[in-house]
Amino acid sequence: MILRDVEVEGRPGLDVRLEGGRIAEIGPRLAARGDEIEGGGGALIPGLCDHHIHLFGLAARADSVVLDDAASAGEVAARIAAAAAARPPGAWIRALGYHETLAGELTRAELDRLAPHHRLRVQHQTGALWVLNSLALDGLPPGDDPAGLERETGRLWRGDAWLRARMDAQPPPLAPIGRQLASYGITALTDASVTTDAEAAERLAAAHRSGALPQRLTLMSGGALEAPADHAFAVGPVKVLLDDHALPDLDDFLSRIASARAWGRPVAVHCVTAAELALTLAAFGTAGARPGDRVEHGGVIGAAAVGELKGLGLTVVTQPAFIRERGDRYAAQVDPAEQPDLYRCASLLAAGVPVAASSDAPYASADPWVGIRAAIDRTSIGGRVLGAGEAVEAATALSLYLGEAADPGGAARRVAVGAAADLVLLDAPLSEALAQPAAERVRTTLVSGALAYGG
Numbered sequence: 001m002i003l004r005d006v007e008v009e010g011r012p013g014l015d016v017r018l019e020g021g022r023i024a025e026i027g028p029r030l031a032a033r034g035d036e037i038e039g040g041g042g043a044l045i046p047g048l049c050d051h052h053i054h055l056f057g058l059a060a061r062a063d064s065v066v067l068d069d070a071a072s073a074g075e076v077a078a079r080i081a082a083a084a085a086a087r088p089p090g091a092w093i094r095a096l097g098y099h100e101t102l103a104g105e106l107t108r109a110e111l112d113r114l115a116p117h118h119r120l121r122v123q124h125q126t127g128a129l130w131v132l133n134s135l136a137l138d139g140l141p142p143g144d145d146p147a148g149l150e151r152e153t154g155r156l157w158r159g160d161a162w163l164r165a166r167m168d169a170q171p172p173p174l175a176p177i178g179r180q181l182a183s184y185g186i187t188a189l190t191d192a193s194v195t196t197d198a199e200a201a202e203r204l205a206a207a208h209r210s211g212a213l214p215q216r217l218t219l220m221s222g223g224a225l226e227a228p229a230d231h232a233f234a235v236g237p238v239k240v241l242l243d244d245h246a247l248p249d250l251d252d253f254l255s256r257i258a259s260a261r262a263w264g265r266p267v268a269v270h271c272v273t274a275a276e277l278a279l280t281l282a283a284f285g286t287a288g289a290r291p292g293d294r295v296e297h298g299g300v301i302g303a304a305a306v307g308e309l310k311g312l313g314l315t316v317v318t319q320p321a322f323i324r325e326r327g328d329r330y331a332a333q334v335d336p337a338e339q340p341d342l343y344r345c346a347s348l349l350a351a352g353v354p355v356a357a358s359s360d361a362p363y364a365s366a367d368p369w370v371g372i373r374a375a376i377d378r379t380s381i382g383g384r385v386l387g388a389g390e391a392v393e394a395a396t397a398l399s400l401y402l403g404e405a406a407d408p409g410g411a412a413r414r415v416a417v418g419a420a421a422d423l424v425l426l427d428a429p430l431s432e433a434l435a436q437p438a439a440e441r442v443r444t445t446l447v448s449g450a451l452a453y454g455g
């Protein structure tokens with residue numbers, strides 16, 4: 001395949017020939033051979049890597065009716081009706097993010113009206129309550145009802161595990177999110193879920209082999225994990241999930257680091273709060289850190305911790321989009337003295353701490369261009385600027401997504417002869433695209449030289 005008339009690393013008017021999944025040749029007016037894609041002068045850049053995502057969570061959300069941003073009862077009804085129209089009668093519909101300001105307290109009778117021919121369950125925004133319609137309840141025979149279930153109203157309090165064990169719903173499909181992520185120019189994904197076991201990993205591997213998830217996959221896990229012989233996924237760091245309400249003691253933490261070392265894997269620690277980061281720095285201070293060890297999120301990093309991160313050689317994998325999507329809440333709820341410490345970026349880079357970017361989707365937008373814009377402007381949805389000094393230049397913001405999956409925060413991958421043909425063609429030269437970065441600028445995405453999006 002040949003990509004015609006593209007801009008490569010600032011040089012316009014080049015052709016790029018791909019062969020065997022790699023870049024074989026770069027130069028002006030290469031001889032015709034095989035398929036061609038007309039670049040129209042657009043930049044050809046390395047494919048983006050989302051260094052921290054939760055694929056099953058994103059697939060479940062993509063397969064659900066999302067009500068968080070619904071504006072009225074009419075909109076709730078319309079969204080559920082659209083989901084019903086897209087499914088055969090009797091199928092499950094999952095709706096998320098309901099709150100009473102939309103249409104008051106939901107009941108079984110109300111849900112029967114909204115979805116008379118489907119099994120409907122609606123989750124309250126707090127996550128503590130499901131409301132089910134009659135068809136959904138009919139499929140859950142009485143006999144072992146939990147205390148939180150009120151069949152009359154259809155309400156089920158804190159009953160997730162009970163419900164999941166009794167539903168015969170199919171796991172959500174991965175192909176829609178594979179397509180969506182490819183349309184953003186993402187060619188590599190690191191799933192950061194601590195719950196990934198051999199069975200979950202095999203489902204992701206199967207989705208990759210079938211092309212449903214065309215991106216290269218790296219999987220974290222809490223326990224042991226083996227890579228398959230065909231490299232359908234790579235094994236990433238051991239994930240350590242800290243809970244601010246019940247931090248593990250240092251010995252427990254150290255034993256998890258020791259397990260990771262025994263498996264030959266780095267460690268990635270979930271650190272949203274200052275307390276989580278303090279425990280993490282203490283643990284690595286005792287056990288020693290190795291290249292590839294990571295702090296996930298870095299939600300609150302005090303000035304003193306910046307030097308400690310640098311001293312230990314830890315990488316920070318941040319989520320710039322949280323500034324946009326949660327910035328207004330942070331401004332209202334986070335102690336003003338702590339606000340300069342939120343999701344640092346520029347100050348970490350200046351101190352020599354490697355930084356990579358990611359989405360943490362479904363907890364923030366999966367679109368990396370939303371993150372790129374937020375890394376540049378540090379602006380919330382409500383228009384508030386948080387940590388203006390942490391803003392980075394557009395080219396730096398993009399490069400946060402261009403490191404190898406195995407080396408987030410390391411050197412950006414390059415469009416060069418011999419490199420893997422994981423590539424994104426933009427609709428304009430890079431300087432123009434970065435002046436207004438957006439997913440709509442992605443025209444074509446290739447993984448190993450195969451089309452994953454566009455053409």
Ligand SMILES: [Zn+2]
Nearest residue numbers: 052054192360
């Ligand atoms: Zn996460």
